[in-house]
Amino acid sequence: MNATPEVHKPQQSEIVVLTGMSGAGRTTAAHALEDMGWYVVDNLPPQMLQTLTDLVARTPEALPKLSVGVDIRSRGLFPALRESLEAMRAAGLNYRVVFLDADDDVLVRRFEQGRRPHPLQGDGRIVDGIDAERVLMAELKDTAEIVMDTSRFNVHELAAAVHEVFSDEGPITLRLNVMSFGFKYGLPVDANYVADVRFVPNPHWIPELRPHTGQDPDVRDYVLAAGGTREFIEHYVAALAPVFEGYRRERKHYATIAVGCTGGKHRSVAIAEEIARRLTGFRDVRVSVVHRDLGRE
Incomplete structure (x- = not known):
């Protein structure tokens, strides 16, 4: 009796819809994906x-x-x-919407350096076009699975960030970016929490601690001993566990957790490092740490 030949179901395609604010780096991100073997x-x-x-x-x-x-x-x-x-959702296609954003002053500077107008500014200023675009793009940004703030990236750093998010290295199903920041410099636009x-x-x-940062052992010990x-760290990390499981079910593969203090130098840095350390124990998770405002005065 002949065995029934095994039928292999074709692997499902991965689709990324790449969008965002004009001047936020969509072309650079697209080139980075192309370099990684994506069809763009x-x-x-x-x-x-x-x-x-x-x-x-179909194919x-x-x-x-x-x-x-x-x-x-x-x-x-x-x-x-x-x-x-x-229609893609109804067909069960595996897709993600990626939204690139940047601070208004950064977008203005990029348009000025490129000596080109914003597509929506008309007879007004560049900032008028940016304001109009933010209103129009708000809904799309709210529904995006991944929001990337490119304000402090040059083209090489943005390409590296895209590679980090979309690299395929084994069973990593969720990439977490733990970011420290200072409230006085504004909220991170790409923070999920x-x-x-x-x-x-x-x-x-504390005079002897003031010159140092949350990466210094003395500052870290002071903060964690308070x-x-x-x-707080224990309960916060525990509360994130069901969130991450939900992200997996909803095919969300990237999230940013922002930890803020006043200036982003001491408390947020030490606590972000500790949260990241504990999150590395979660199943199929890759954790990176970014200190957005470290070194700013």
Whole structure:
């Protein structure tokens, strides 16, 4: 009796919809994905997205990794994109929306350096175009699985960040970025969760600790020994466990946890390092640490 031949189901394609604010680095991100072996279609009219993804669904082995760039220049962007995303979800396609953002002053500087107008500024200023775009893109940013703040990246650093998020190295299913920051410099635009640790006594007021940072052992020990600090970290990390399981179910692969104090030098740095250390014990998780405002005065 002949054995029934085994039928292999084709592997599902991975699709990234790459979008964001004009000037935030979408072209650089697209080039980074292309260098990693992704098939990249840039500035695709969203009306054509469903046609392309239908083709991918029928022959996933032809385009196992597809990145599609869409931006504000596309007419009818939001209704057409929403319809295409809903169709992709109904078809069970594995896709993620990645939104690139940056601070307004950074975007203005990039447009000025490139000597080109913002696509929405018309007869006004660059900042007028940015303001208009923020209003139009707010809904898309809110629904994105990944939001990347490129304000402090040069092109090489952005490419490296994209590689970190999309590299395929074994069973890592969730990449966590733990970021310390200073509230006086503003909230991180790409934070999924924000922890305020200004309840901890500030080493800034201890003369021998003031010149150092939260990476210094004396500062770290002072912060972690303060009343309530370790209890906060323990309960905060425990509360994140069901969140991460939910992210896996919803196919969300990247998250930023921001930890803030006043200046981003002492308390937030020490506590972010400790939170990151504990998160490395979670299943199939890769953790990186960024100290956004360390070194700023």
